[in-house]
Amino acid sequence: MVKHSHRMSSSVTEPFLAVRDLTVTLSREGRPSRVIDGITFDMLPGEVVALVGESGSGKTSIGLTLQGLLPRDYQPLVGGSIRLAGIELVGAASRTWRSVRRRLVRAIPQDPMGALNPTMTIRHQMRESNGGSIEGWLSRTGLPDPGRIADALPHRLSGGQRQRVLIAMAMMARPKLLIADEPTTALDVTVQAQILDLLRALTREQQTAILFVTHDLNVAASLADRVLILYAGRIVEMGRMQDVARNAAHPYSIGLLAARYDLDSDRRRPLITLPFEHVPPVNLASACAYAQRCPIAQLDCTAIRPSLAAASAHGGAAACLHQGQTRFVSAQRVDAKPWPAPAIQATAALRLHNVSKTYPTGNRSFWGRQSQPVLRSVSLTIKLGECVALVGESGAGKSTLLRIAAGLVMPEGGTVTRFDKALPQVVFQDPVAALTPWLTIGEQIGERLRGVSRDSDYARRRVGEAMKLVGLDPVLMDTLPAEMSVGQCQRAVLARAVIVPPRLLLCDEPISAMDVSLAATTLNLLSDLRRRLDMAMLFVTHDLAAARIIADRIAVLKDGELVEVADPDAIVAAPQSAYTRSLIAAMPGPQGGGRR
């Protein structure tokens, strides 16, 4: 692979991608905001560069800018320079862009479910990419029976199969640059590992450079040669992957690294998180964008904008005025107080007995649809005050089980017994979608108070208390969901669920769409709430590490059957079923960096 010294010596010849002082301004509803703010970096052929940052840091916008595909509705303004294979792309004609997209730059999208045209067969969609035999490329991505896949419509394929199709579609054009925007986030862990392997092999073969956009440092570390850490549209640190993972120089990188959790994290105390999240402040022309969250910020941080300078800790660069002090960031990480033990009672909050459910699938025949079992005789008990995590891959029946527990879906067989007559509260995956856009946060939280006028002092006080409980400033009571960040929306959803504390809280993948630090914050919040309000909890996730951290017991679901129910540490240390073992083996480890 490319060595550091080689990069220095090759600076005479132009790297095939040179981004200089790139700025992008998007206008939403007439308000311009600078999403990318003066970014400079190079890429060499065959190099894998990870672009890491929280949601809203502008990492997806960089990928779209490099393809010239920023959404037209936002009236994008691009400044600076992008030179790709000697072609200047900023201000280029759309004809130039099209030829660049045809030959040089391809992308693999985040969500393979939506990225294929639902009304066209795979073959017709792949034919639009020039180059090679379609079946040949499909089989190179490890898809069995490529002929059948080529003639299928996208909705007949699984998420992993679609992502392979998209990879084949991108690679068959033999691009020089592949932009992979969180290509594995929507996939199960076992599939994720295979897709990463595939990307590694294909790019090595064709000397394609990858810009790997991700919020997950563990995934980045397993693939990338170099890393760019992005915060609020600026690069705050760049360097070789291993260097940054071991000796990060910027306080933000240190925070991101520390917020990672895996199967070895300490589950008896709160996870380490980044300081309180804000809506990322952009447009700070003369300040460090991270200053408001930085634990070592000083007065000058809000007066001077730091530029990228050689990092003291490694061979890369960092944008921090006080690089010398970053070691104190680590020192400040005093271990938090351990969680108090949850008060688990013997009575069951929820008892599922031999629950089964089928869904219609496949072609409709004259006699109706065939039905496919999603749950076969599942029995699970959650005691009062206990948290049980339900782990499994997509299609295992997790969400159906949760909906049955919530009373939203009726089981076809078996019984559901709840301790409480009131239905349990549910927290869904997408907090923004779970809030009504035209009602204020306060109105939505207060809706659960029955028989109280929503404007009464009593209602406002109760709403304020609920918001404080979840760490939301009650001042936000009168804001609309669109004005808040994803993290704040998630807190609002939780406040709505706990304003009248339920005996049972059901969480359906509440962290799967979140970046690491937000996920850690949410896990801490849920752990805290369930102890304080004495709630039982069913936590559905595909992330074994998160399940281990939050739950008192883990239930592993595969193809509608529970294969294992046990104590979290026991499950990780000595998995009883082959399936659990494969889940653990597929967890992306920080191979590139040392475990802290």
Add this chain to the structure above:
Amino acid sequence: MLAYLAKSIVGAVVVLLMMSLIVFGLQSVIPADPARAIAGPNAPPETVEAVRKELGLDDPAIIQYGRFLSRLAHADLGTSVRTRRPVSDDIRQYLPATLELGLASIALGVALALVMAVLQFLIPGSGGIRLLMVGVGSTPIFLSALLLSYFFWFRFDWLPGAGRLGYRDFAGPTGLNVIDGILLGRPEVSVDALRHLLLPALALALPIGIAVGRSLNGALHEVMSEPYVRTARGKGLSETKVLLRHGLRNAATAPLSMLGLQVRLLFGNLLIVERVFGWPGLGLYTVQAFASADLPAVLGVAIVFGILYILVNTLIEIGQSMADPRINL
């Protein structure tokens, strides 16, 4: 597919039965007395009574309905009060003209919708097209038909403004003059038929084009920001290709539904437009039937329109499943 067709035929029969019930009920509720109408306004009560007996109008309702159904099954829709001919003969005579006009206006409307939606999409900030659409859309059909007739016929005399055809005694196998002209090797007849067709078809096509066009435009805007359109653009396809190959087909479902709704309104509009342009079709026939309280004729036309409506909607559902193969009929 076969199962779907079987189901829609059963559905059509059920709908027809319900319609027949409504039609039959109307006959007995509406104050117009067919016996009096046949006997004439000055006939003595005994004559009216005799006619009533002859028509079987004093039998119990259920027997009358049974008789009504069996006549319906034999395509016997009764005798028109006005023309004194079987209603089914009248319909057979006037239906081709209406079919020709209706099909032409649907085709023209869909073409208008496509052009407007695609133009509006490819030319950003095309406020002019939008304004035009709102303007045309807010003009009631009796006014737009009159305006078209006034300017293009009366004022400038570019197009004929009345009737179906300048050639007398022309008759072809299908009854659709444009097609018959070609079939019989007389292209000049087809051209003349097209010229006659243009104004009334345009008047009928405008509301269809506006409604379907707006629906298509909205659907296109949604579809064109879908991730798979980004994938298509990412392959370096031109914007027109992206729109035609990936956009239109995925956006087709909603505008097709809208077309189905518009076809129902078309039946009502046919009455006005055929009247304005003197188009000798079912619409004009119905207007005249209204004027002379010709209940059998009105009800006969209603049943024909009902069948046509079911047919159109079945075709539209088949079209939707062809556009989106995930819709499994």
